[in-house]
Amino acid sequence: MTETLSCYACGETYHRDERARCVCGEPLWFEPDSSGFDWKALPDGPGMWRYESLLPVDAPVESTRAGTDGRQPTGIGAGAGGTPLVRTPRLDGLAGCATYLKDEGRNPTGSFKDRGSAVGVAAAAERGRPVGTVSHGNMAMSVAAHAASADVPCVVLVPADISAARLRLIGQYDPEVVRVDGDYGRLYERSLELGSELGISFVNSDSPLRVAGQATTVLEILDEFAPDVPDAIVMPASSGGHASAAWRALRDLDAAGVLPSIPELHFVQAAPSAPIAEAYAAGAETVSPTDGGGTIAYSIGNGDPPSGNRALTAARDTGGSVTAVTDDEIRTATAAFAARAGACVEPASATTLAGARTLAADGVLDAEDDVVLVATGTGFKEDVGRPDPPESPTVPLDELGTALADRLD
Numbered sequence: 001m002t003e004t005l006s007c008y009a010c011g012e013t014y015h016r017d018e019r020a021r022c023v024c025g026e027p028l029w030f031e032p033d034s035s036g037f038d039w040k041a042l043p044d045g046p047g048m049w050r051y052e053s054l055l056p057v058d059a060p061v062e063s064t065r066a067g068t069d070g071r072q073p074t075g076i077g078a079g080a081g082g083t084p085l086v087r088t089p090r091l092d093g094l095a096g097c098a099t100y101l102k103d104e105g106r107n108p109t110g111s112f113k114d115r116g117s118a119v120g121v122a123a124a125a126e127r128g129r130p131v132g133t134v135s136h137g138n139m140a141m142s143v144a145a146h147a148a149s150a151d152v153p154c155v156v157l158v159p160a161d162i163s164a165a166r167l168r169l170i171g172q173y174d175p176e177v178v179r180v181d182g183d184y185g186r187l188y189e190r191s192l193e194l195g196s197e198l199g200i201s202f203v204n205s206d207s208p209l210r211v212a213g214q215a216t217t218v219l220e221i222l223d224e225f226a227p228d229v230p231d232a233i234v235m236p237a238s239s240g241g242h243a244s245a246a247w248r249a250l251r252d253l254d255a256a257g258v259l260p261s262i263p264e265l266h267f268v269q270a271a272p273s274a275p276i277a278e279a280y281a282a283g284a285e286t287v288s289p290t291d292g293g294g295t296i297a298y299s300i301g302n303g304d305p306p307s308g309n310r311a312l313t314a315a316r317d318t319g320g321s322v323t324a325v326t327d328d329e330i331r332t333a334t335a336a337f338a339a340r341a342g343a344c345v346e347p348a349s350a351t352t353l354a355g356a357r358t359l360a361a362d363g364v365l366d367a368e369d370d371v372v373l374v375a376t377g378t379g380f381k382e383d384v385g386r387p388d389p390p391e392s393p394t395v396p397l398d399e400l401g402t403a404l405a406d407r408l409d
């Protein structure tokens, strides 16, 4: 198990509890030793814990039941990851490449956030500390759910104007919810300070524990393709935490010598709030904050991404890109995921299809390319980005046969 944190930018290393960010200002991540990594030697799971050897905490398994061989999955953390990767041929025409869906909506709380929460909450439980997060969306629900299951006290900091619907979704897991009146964007830094003062483990968007867990999304994708690799992986980008985690996974597997080539990492942002895409397009070395205008892809509306520079570096290092797509393009893609692939995804996830389409139109991807679209969260939580209800005439029961025959004609 790794205890070392490192900085991708300056190479500085730290012990795991020493700092949340590097002295150079950039985010840290865990530096696992992947030298002995072998696809064939991995345990069956549970879920993301198949990659326990690359994670900074032990798998949530017990040997309480006879015949479970010491790996009885325990708590909701054991249910994180292990999500399906499926070919989605009906999306190929729209995307302009051979598409695969990595369905992160199948996690316990419906988003990829469960991978990071599982690791963050397990680490807090090991240390007997409360856990906290700054979120009013998927991450808040996820941390609260994992904390509930592990019996770890949990604090969720939300904006004062949070909607009642969101508050109910988070509140059902019974965390301490604190509405914060003030600049919500400043809370990221403030929570790190308060975390060290009060002994709360804040598992924010790009905290090293969260990034370690979220690396398993790409580990699973590459596991499915092994010994080959997909040509590209397309993911939404917001804080840059998941994007960084994807790069971390590629670096670790590359160091282990199990990748015949490095898949391109393409990140997609919503145009109204796309600071990383803007920096990429401008050829800039660093990401500058934007005002972060509203977008239907609310999960990725982050105008000041704490791991933005790292995500930018990840895209360039892998020969990938950072693209922005409009809300209209996102609506079209959200509808297509459902109507052509049977997948109810949130608008943030649909940016992957819209982004692939843009990249194919620009000649970056082509019809022969195997491209994984990482749908980071389910669309079942909120009625956002869905098309209008379909035309559905009311038919008298005794005319139903005729009506159905007409409709299917």
Ligand SMILES: [Zn+2]
Residues within 6 Å of the ligand: 007, 008, 009, 010, 011, 012, 022, 023, 024, 025, 026
């Ligand atoms: Zn550094």
